[in-house]
Amino acid sequence: MPAATKDRLIRAGLGFPLLFGAVAVLRCPAQLDPWEFEVYPYSTTQRGMAEFETDNAVVVDGHAIGGEGTASGTVQSQGMWYNSYEVTYGLTDRIEAAFYLNMARPGGSGLQWAGDKVRLRGRLFEQDVLPVDVGWYLELEWHKTPQFDDAVRELEFRPILEKDLGPLSIMANPKFEKVLAGVGHAQGVEFGYVAGLHYRWERSLSPGLEFYGGAGLIDQADPIERQQHYVFPTIWGELPGGLEYDFGLGYGLTRGSDHLIVKFNLELERFVGAIFKASRGGGWFF
Amino acid sequence: MADPEANRTTLEIRFENHHFSPQTLVVPADRPLQITVLNLSPERIEFESFKLNREKVVEPGSSVTLKLPPLRAGSYDFFDDFHSDVPEGAILAK
Numbered sequence: 001m002p003a004a005t006k007d008r009l010i011r012a013g014l015g016f017p018l019l020f021g022a023v024a025v026l027r028c029p030a031q032l033d034p035w036e037f038e039v040y041p042y043s044t045t046q047r048g049m050a051e052f053e054t055d056n057a058v059v060v061d062g063h064a065i066g067g068e069g070t071a072s073g074t075v076q077s078q079g080m081w082y083n084s085y086e087v088t089y090g091l092t093d094r095i096e097a098a099f100y101l102n103m104a105r106p107g108g109s110g111l112q113w114a115g116d117k118v119r120l121r122g123r124l125f126e127q128d129v130l131p132v133d134v135g136w137y138l139e140l141e142w143h144k145t146p147q148f149d150d151a152v153r154e155l156e157f158r159p160i161l162e163k164d165l166g167p168l169s170i171m172a173n174p175k176f177e178k179v180l181a182g183v184g185h186a187q188g189v190e191f192g193y194v195a196g197l198h199y200r201w202e203r204s205l206s207p208g209l210e211f212y213g214g215a216g217l218i219d220q221a222d223p224i225e226r227q228q229h230y231v232f233p234t235i236w237g238e239l240p241g242g243l244e245y246d247f248g249l250g251y252g253l254t255r256g257s258d259h260l261i262v263k264f265n266l267e268l269e270r271f272v273g274a275i276f277k278a279s280r281g282g283g284w285f286f
Numbered sequence: 287m288a289d290p291e292a293n294r295t296t297l298e299i300r301f302e303n304h305h306f307s308p309q310t311l312v313v314p315a316d317r318p319l320q321i322t323v324l325n326l327s328p329e330r331i332e333f334e335s336f337k338l339n340r341e342k343v344v345e346p347g348s349s350v351t352l353k354l355p356p357l358r359a360g361s362y363d364f365f366d367d368f369h370s371d372v373p374e375g376a377i378l379a380k
Contacts, residue, residue, distance in 0.1 A: 046332075046343050127340070128355050164339055166358060203336045203363075242367070271330060271343065271368070281351070 027184035028150055029226035029256050030214035032192050033141075034059075034070035034077075035084040035102045035114070037232065037250065037263040039171050039196035039210050042133035042162035044123050045090035048274030053086040053267040057250075062258035069228070069258035073148040077258050079107020082114075089272070092286050093279035095122040104148055114148040117141035121160070125284045135160035137173065145182060152182035158194075167200040176218070191218045198236070208234040210248060222256070229253040232263065243268055294318045294353070299333075299364070299375070301344070302326040306364070306375040315379040319354040332367040335377075341367065
């Protein structure tokens, strides 16, 4: 656009919408999934078992502007309660399916629908056959836009890696995410990560250290100050009645991160009945 | 090349009358293990070990086999996660 024309538009009051439009086609800075601060292990929900889980994260000290920190939409992260309900079912001995209902309660507002997701997750081979246990994760997610995300639909793939060293489990879930519809659909693949160290101390109480982050596009990472990186010291274990919990405090490590997040997840597992036969012992995928 | 399976210690745990038998197993430390869990009861169980990071549903009248890496000397729990009243067992690696 010629400079003279641009000046005329700005003087006519059209400059801001033009500038906003130019920014809006680019996604918010490096993102992560604040509805699920959870590290996935190699093991999957067993065949015929169902898991009912609620994941919660409250941004105690965040950002006051939408699109900053964990907020990927127009609503600010400060005071946000991310609240999700998940049902997971063990399809086979190596593959599980899950559905999530994502809700959010922005500071000072009521609880509202924010999106949903469905996913499949699997493990390859039997435990300890490979030097590192390997699994996979495939997710389709859709959001309420523009309030809670700038992308309408996203596809995510994660390899799942786990190595047990005695009582210590080391887990890594690198994340590759592609926007299918909405802002950013013309861009490439985003990279993020979820990782954790879980020490099995006592069934009722064990410590952990978890890491979550988003770096931006694979081929064009955001500047470090716009990336999000968090470290969560956690405690986890099983309460009477088989209720499992996972509590942690997340500290943001960059300016682009929220500063303090509290997470609290609860999970209950029950046998509901299998629909497929047992997997073959020597099999590797189903 | 030596067959790694030849060095594997094999064990069997039976579940009947709402109990694991034997309830305590002594195994050699630093050797890989193979544990077969036989469910001889009419109830479904979940054989689980928190310390070993293993869990398997075992249907009535069937069995599952677990392979474990070499264990350091110590005590490793196992229990039925479906029935909290079933007494816990232990694998003692010495």
